[in-house]
Amino acid sequence: MVENPGKRAEPDSVSGKPIRHRPTKNVTATTRAGVIWTFTIVAIVVLILLVIFMMQNQTQATVNFLGFQGQMALGVSMLLAAVGGAVVVAIVAAVRIIQLRSRASTAAKRREA
Template sequence: MTRAGVVWAAVIVALIVLILLIVFFLQNQDTARVQFLGLDGYVPLGLALFIAAVAGGVLVAIAGAVRILQLRLLARRARRAPKP
């Protein structure tokens, strides 16, 4: 598959995901009370769930990045260590 083909496939997948997100938001318009760090308010349920999912993804990405950095540091130390 060419690079243009890969880009085209990625665009199609992104559009499908976007359509699914729009459907999700439209089906979950009930309001939900949200309290966080002293803030209090009402937001649509779909938005609250989406924000929670994105926050979870960010936490997983941070944990993964920290682990990758740990492994790189270990690999660098192993390369520099004198071999007997």
């Protein structure tokens, strides 16, 4: 173990031996802005990969949906399907968050009464 220069080791009250202090590590605090920047970079990388995917899948595909039929680029149709799935997940998550907030509000009112 390395002692800090300029600091004297304090004796232990039980054994009388000097206690050696370890140097503190330099820890960087995580901030919200740092997390947002990280997710922004990840989102940009994903967006670039999606654009590459769409550019490589330009062949026309026949799309059938609820009785409608049309021609669309394969990459665009898959992107629209993924966006539709994300919207469904977001709706379910929003409903769950509203439900949890409602329960928390009801519980808080019970505690006050």
